Amino acid sequence: MTILIDHLHEPGTVEVEEKKVAEEQNELVLDAGFLVPKTNAFGHTFRDYDVGSERKDGVEEFYRINHINQSYDFVKRMREEYGKLNKMEMSIWECCELLNEVIDESDPDLDDPQIEHLLQTAEAIRKDYPNEDWLHLTGLIHDLGKVLNLPGFGELPQWAVVGDTFPVGCAFDESIVHHKYFKDNPDYENPAFNTKYGVYSEGCGLDNVLMSWGHDDYMYLVAKKNNTTLPQAGLFIIRFHSFYALHRAGAYKHLMNEEDIENLKWLKIFNKYDLYSKSKVRIDVEKVKLYYLSLIEKYFPEKLRW
Template structure:
């Protein structure tokens, strides 16, 4: 299908409408950004069946993720980490903490996460030079992966990274490696295993519990520290790993009108998040002053994490 991206007025008139062509497996956007044909391992992006050195580890990751991400687990994590009482630091300090983090769920890249953050942000900056909020969103969208570090509890990878999905309702078949949900206790719980589960039609994604990980955590950090980023930025941060929605079209029955508008921006962002992954390095010191200025514009100097 084809989706026309009509950009909301409050983002300014400099953003051009773009056409998104979507089918079952591909997302292609028109524009200057050139989508590569292969990831860092020479395979198509998000190919979880490709024979590579990471295939077995990625599948094992999703087995654990799908078994343990229950409604009760998510509720417990949100209550615990929602306190934001572990560390106080700036956004840039958090970026630097990611130097030692590699995402085991990602079949496309094995570089430290700060490389991916800057690749994403710089790709967006090139194509959307006037949308500084989107540049900053590219930089910070994965900062929640600090949950892997000891100072943040040292959570296991399956509780931090990977595709996200709602809990409290039926697990959609489009979720990668969905066969492992049969070992999740919620799979057999009649309160959680129907189309709507505990939710209602058009209830709004803000009222839906998502599997716990870096997306939801960074959303909580940004929101509770009173960022001035627009709602579309918060939507991108919280749902950028929700591939069942923005790639496969699942769970749209839970979206309200605001979600529908913000999803248009997430489709734009997703291209850069997914396809900017490469071995091409970004000069951190060269771009650092620009991103520090954006951080100062949209965030307090120190945040509670």
Template structure:
């Protein structure tokens, strides 16, 4: 898929503050997402070259525990009409999302040879998509896109790169449609998790991983699996879905979104409960 975006000039309202990590011997990190959004700012150097300085907002993002109706978010054990169908989704997801499967999907869809369209044309396609993994929402996904973008615009009115990120973060769900391969829901939506290492018990509906071929594979079923300690999130294979696909689309089409926007798109389904599985100096933004 190729998406054409008319890029506005970014109006970023952030404090000009370098983010320094004591764990990196005082070196400046290139990306920190811990609730204060960090974005690159171009600065001119004396020699005429342009470099990027990391700037950040000190306004912490606090995710609410419940929605406006007083109901908790992402409660997979709550009794509801969707509970059984959501668990069935995760059963299929956990059985079929293997390291080899994700490797094949990334190779296939990184070709970006499906469809060319505008952002709004892509949004309209999501009129026909309902996310089977979501215990809170059974409305067409286009409503979710608009609600998310509007909520972000209200909270961060001057950070238009973030408004755009919110609008397009779920566009990868078009993978469910025939022109994009008509992948099954378990290969497109839902929470994401690391592959190539043991499946952590904190992952929702963990019991279904016992039927996954990787579960008993000695190369994949230890704590670190195929990874070395501290290797960094970019080197970890994450279960395949709309997040990774939309990240590939944006990156390969030369988006001018800052790295923080790409990070949100790629990992917004990778929840805080997995923090202990990745290097401690890498902080994740709570998903939208």
């Protein structure tokens, strides 16, 4: 099922005035008035990989290793192994709690446990889009695949779990963060993989494109193979929310089909919340837990194979 967007929220006069005030106070306003800071937890603009921050060098080293190792053959091996879903059996909420043990080394904006980010994202979406409960749940679960970093899931290195994602099997677009490190990737000089289309064709659809391996693709496989009833837009968001070369730079559009184009509209809405809800504001887990448990019950089986 594809959900079409008939119209986007148009702010009224009062909201426009609130937005002006917020901008003066170094805040951004999302669609229905949710206020967020213009700067990340370190006081810098979001997703600035060049600014001198306490995490800059570590983030760049992360991408150096990531870009060298994320090859077409590596992705195929990971998808085959983890697509078996034989690592563990547990509920969505149990996985949320497991994520407390993970910190994303590729993220230049935040160093809190991931459960904080999940709830911040979901609650921000819930306020602005109260009738789209599938989108609230997508906000909660979009990063659950980061459990790949834990011992029970093979304890994959961070470069194989987090970070911006990109297609493999075709040329690496220059808009990808720290693109220079791809020169040491085995696919970089391979004529089968280093052209605009590579192994793909015009409009083949992103379903048919292999993405660099990590938490996005893994959670997508978990949701799909456990027969979630989330709409296709939700699955699209889960799989491509870290595909910044597409939804921020407009790269790789030549591989998209019509369904991808519709789903990308929802991904761009979601991305604002995934990015700008990152803050030091804490969410009271017990106050919201029952609501999200009800959504999990609506869209997922009680136990999932992981």
